């Protein structure tokens with residue numbers, strides 16, 4: 157009865173997998189917010205180093221991982237794959253459940269997989285400072301750590317509701333040398349304008365992104381870095397699924413269902429896209445993205461061109477969106493409070509290759525507790541959406557009298573989310589389901605794009 161399936165340092169993937177090579181249709185163009193025309197590399201150059209811009213538009217199937225990045229990956233990779241024997245027993249399922257654990261590093265999540273290459277390419281391009289946003293704080297922590305590896309200054313705009321809920325994340329980022337401000341902040345025009353209208357604004361990832369983009373656009377020494385959504389971020393995260401495929405083979409199983417929680421799409425795509433390669437080649441595997449009912453981008457959003465941020469500073473991409481002015485409820489899975497989604501994930505959802513499900517936070521925390529008490533690991537509230545989806549799929553299989561092999565990504569740990577667990581165990585966690593009317597109201601603001 158083997159529980160852990162482990163790879164050695166030499167089995168860390170040497171190349172990232174680029175899903176674009178296997179998609180039936182090319183990605184939709186990215187539109188300049190000022191001109192309304194497709195963006196070119198020179199439009200993105202003030203924000204990103206050229207190596208990342210090239211990855212953003214790359215079409216080759218595999219992109220080599222630089223030696224310097226592999227060396228740093230070896231500090232936390234390969235990550236373990238577990239067979240969840242005890243969870244299976246606890247929920248009484250006949251199905252087999254596996255999970256890949258990405259919380260085994262100081263950032264607490266998968267985000268370090270892209271923070272390291274982003275910091276590396278910025279350092280190579282001579283940039284000395286990074287401006288970025290963070291929701292729950294895991295991405296900011298990852299960027300702070302990666303920045304410290306390469307001697308980069310890091311400024312983090314942290315969504316205000318999380319800044320209040322998760323003070324230890326701020327302290328973690330500061331320990332690694334980053335400067336952290338609550339967003340909306342007084343440091344940018346965007347932040348000041350929002351605070352003028354609503355001094356108590358909780359903030360959102362959309363606002364924090366606007367602040368970080370504005371900061372980076374004004375300084376030649378500074379790049380902007382995003383922890384999710386963009387193609388190069390998705391690319392870097394595929395190390396998760398590439399390793400998981402090897403580990404599932406070691407275990408002697410191939411998954412019927414691959415699940416990841418979904419905020420901007422990076423950990424979901426990270427585990428699912430390498431399996432999509434098999435699906436595109438005819439294999440029968442379901443890919444399921446699990447999102448919060450309070451921010452139901454994939455299940456209730458529209459597939460349309462929209463801005464990635466609230467202040468309309470970012471390029472316009474075709475994606476599932478709840479509208480760039482959408483203000484999600486202050487739920488505890490802060491990393492899932494984003495109005496948009498990865499254009500690559502969105503396109504594959506739109507084309508029917510990927511499924512999406514939305515869950516309320518009390519049900520999600522219920523599954524998180526079941527998982528914690530059976531498997532021992534305390535999951536992040538975000539990752540708990542994937543746990544919940546796995547439990548539901550296992551129960552559904554039992555009801556249908558079938559046995560499935562289910563793989564999910566445990567994208568991070570919840571050691572710094574204990575206030576959320578405290579709210580849950582003391583009955584203070586409120587379920588928010590976003591109404592159709594609210595969604596329709598903010599969708600009225602979508603930019604007009606004519607191609």
Ligand SMILES: Cc1ncc(COP(=O)(O)O)c(C=O)c1O
Nearest residue numbers: 294384419420421422423491568
């Ligand atoms: C642990 C964890 N999981 C998931 C997410 C959601 O991001 P993504 O959808 O890009 O994986 C976050 C974002 O902060 C996170 O911290």
